[in-house]
Amino acid sequence: MxxxxxxxxxxxxxxxxxxxxxxxxxxxxxxxxxxxxxxxxxxxxxxxxxxxxxxxxxxxxxxxxxxxxxxxxxxxxxSPEIMKSRRLQLQLILLNHPMICPRCEKEGDCALQSLVYEYGVGETQYPWEKIPFPVDHASPLLQRDPNRCILCGRCVRICDEVQGVGELSFTERGIQSSIDTDFNRPLDCEFCGQCLDTCPVASITSDCFDYSAKLWELRETTTPCPYCGCGCLLTLGSKAGEVKRVFSDPMAGPGDGNLCVKGRFGWDFIDHPDRVKTPLIRVNGGFREASWDEAFAFVAAGIEESKAESGPESVGAIVSSRLTNEEYYLLGRLFKEAIGTDQIGLGGHETSAGLNEGLSQTLGIAATTNSIQEIRKADCILLIGVDPAETHPIVRNEIHLAIRKNRAQVVVIGSYDIGLSRSTQISPLSPPSLSLLVKPGMEATLLNDMIRTILKEGLENRGFIEKNTEGIEVLRKRVVSREPGTMKALPEMTKKDLEKAARAMARAKNGMIFIGTGNWSRLSGKEVAIAASNLALVTGHLGKPSSGIFILQDKCNLQGAID
Ligand code: SF4
Ligand code: SF4
Ligand code: SF4
Ligand code: FES
Structure with a gap:
């Protein structure tokens, strides 16, 4: 077909x-x-x-x-019939909707207002005593006014389907229906603002946004989110040089139009009065403001002096992992060619460096093999030493989608369990997650034990191995013939789960392996990378969509910094 x-x-x-x-x-x-x-x-x-x-x-x-x-x-x-039906629907939607457009926060940016105007619908032809609903002003960041709600259900669905939170739901019935939390309490959720983003009217608004600036007055600037390694694209709407609102572009960036609380609301630092916006030079224990020219001259003189006194190795740089590739290139040239040293330090670099070394050795490529939006189609997700809900919220969303839409088997390897395991308990149709909890540093051994189970049970992907790999016999000898590394130390229950996890990975159509990095990561990077990539190679989960290895870098361009 x-x-x-x-x-x-x-x-x-x-x-x-x-x-x-x-x-x-x-x-x-x-x-x-x-x-x-x-x-x-x-x-x-x-x-x-x-x-x-x-x-x-x-x-x-x-x-x-x-x-x-x-x-x-x-x-x-x-057609006339279609237009008549749409007009009637708009009339019905307006039954319980206040006609307060000129003083509404969403004026000019409201899908309902545009359609009412486009279809020439005025006051409702069905006079009706509007039912008042209590407004939620008690929740932080978000305000909810059910009186403006058109019951489209988008907030309920995005909170459940994409976020996996389920904070909102329909309550009551018929004309009394509204969207609410359980027991009509203030929101107690992730405050991702996804409900705010999808709401087509002004039923959900945010006191972080300045609605006095209308949409058409905002200058839009697209920029990567400065927080985590997902690298979502933000559109900053600013007026007179001040950021008023943040949007996500649904058609650009890795997040499929989704943002987390940090990206959507964590930008007040941009216009904060305490933000350092000019260079500061330390003088007599305090700081004084300087021009950029003065600051450059000051730094250059300091470098020259230090180099003359103690050689180029006395100069070093500590670099953020949020710069652009071009900036890293220029920094590299400045230090290596102009100053003559390669002393450039990066935060969270150690695990990443180890992972890169390990991946280069096994795969010949020291990077993540897939895009974020491929995750949703995986049917086995192996998480090693990382909780994406804490570190990479948009990756967490994608894993949640894989669980919901694809009934993905989640396997957690690490020293603590993570909240994502709970997402697998929602439906009896999803396989419950397998949590293989070991002492920090034992993750690679556990991965090798998974490979051992796969090879012993003959579950390896022979076609893939033959076509794409070398050294399988060496690996077989090393892994199968040796004493199982963690098996002996594991409780019986966990041993069974380890075998189940190995089988799930081997039998999956698309398996993805996620490895945590960053200052907080206690993984032995190189060993984990070698074991994880061997597992991917043995099971054939490489070189195709929604299958591969995902390094969860802790900042948006740590990969660029390392390269
Ligand atoms: S802010 Fe996010 S988690 Fe909270 S109700 Fe809205 S969509 Fe759900
Ligand atoms: S998205 Fe807005 S209009 Fe739609 S149900 Fe939710 S609150 Fe109501
Ligand atoms: S997931 Fe990461 S990159 Fe995306 S909005 Fe949140 S902090 Fe920013
Ligand atoms: S019913 Fe189709 S868009 Fe609402």
Whole structure:
């Protein structure tokens, strides 16, 4: 069966992947269909009914976001009947929605306001005593006003499907329905702001954002998030040089439009009055401000003096892992060529250096092998000495998606268990995570024990090994013939889990291995890298999408710094 289908949208023929919805096909055809409850990151929900379209030869209107496109379909996206239906839906949505656009925070940036204007819908034709709901002003960072809510369910779904938190849900029924926390309490969650981001109206707002600046007044600047190693792209909306709001670009960057609390709200330092914005020179135990020219001259003179007195090795640099590749290149030239030393230090470098050395030895490539968005299609996830929920929130989201959508088997190797294990308990259909907890430093031995189980049980991927590797017999001798490293020291239960983990990795269609780095990582980098890449090679989880090794660097460009 062909993987694609052909259909016509408003007489434009398009070819789309089988399984795509009519809405996706319309996008390919360049036809705009109005939506309110749709977010391409979420499972279709069919709440707003604005996306109605008609199939030629059929009487009923269909939801474009909810109806799979089929071969040979001919879809009409605009007709008097369709427009009438959309207008009616907007009327119904406005039943309990306050008409306060001119003084609303989202004025000019509200999907409902735009559609009401576009479809020429005024005050509702169905007079109705609006039902008042209590407003949540008690939660930090986010405010929720259910009176403005259109019950599209996007906040509920993103919190559950993408974040795996499930803080919000529908409460009550019919016209009394609203979105709330359990027992109507303030939010007690991750404060990622994903619900704020997806809400099409102003039902969720943030006191971190300055809404007095309207969307069209903001100057947008795209920049990588300065926090973790996910390297999400942020769009800073600024006015008169001050950042007013932060957005994510759904079509750019590794995060698929998702951000965590740090990226979305952790930028108040930019305009903080205490931020150092000019060079400071220490004078008599204090600091005085200096111009950049003066500071450069001061540093150059200091380097020259130190070099003349004690040689080039007396000069060194401590470098952040958040610079650009170009800056690292220039720094390298300055120190190696102009000053004559390679004394450049990086925070969290030790584990990474070991990992790089190990990976270079086994794979010939000292880097992560896949992109973040490939994680969601993996069906076995092995986490070594890292809790992505703490260190790499967007990677955590992807792993959560793999668990939810792909029923991925999660295996945790390390000295402590992690919250992600709990995500696997949500559904009896997901395999419960396997936590192989050992003393710090034993991770590589445990990985070798997994390889040992795989080779002993004949579960290795022979075709892959034959085609892509060398030295399997040496590995077999080393791993199978020796005493099992951790096995003897492990409780019976954990031994069984180790064997289960080995089998899961060997049988998985797409297996991914995540290794933690950074100052807090206690892994023996080189040994772990060699054992983990051997495991990936033995099971054939390399060189294809959603299979490979992921080094979770602790800052956004540690890889560039090391290179
Ligand atoms: S801030 Fe994040 S975790 Fe909290 S309710 Fe919104 S989506 Fe859920
Ligand atoms: S709060 Fe916003 S995102 Fe959530 S259901 Fe209401 S309108 Fe939709
Ligand atoms: S996941 Fe990391 S890179 Fe992305 S927004 Fe959060 S801190 Fe920034
Ligand atoms: S976008 Fe299709 S029902 Fe809301």
């Amino acid at each position: 062909s993987k694609t289908i052909r259909l016509k949208i408003d007489n434009v023929e398009v070819e789309v992947e089988r399984g795509k919805m009519i809405l996706d096909a319309a996008e390919v055809a360049g036809m705009r269909i109005p939506t309110l409850c749709h977010d391409r990151r979420l499972v279709p929900f069919g709440a707003c009914r604005l996306c109605v379209v008609q199939q030629k030869g059929k009487r009923d209107l269909q939801l474009a976001c909810f109806t799979p496109a089929r071969d040979g379909m001919e879809i009409i996206t605009q």
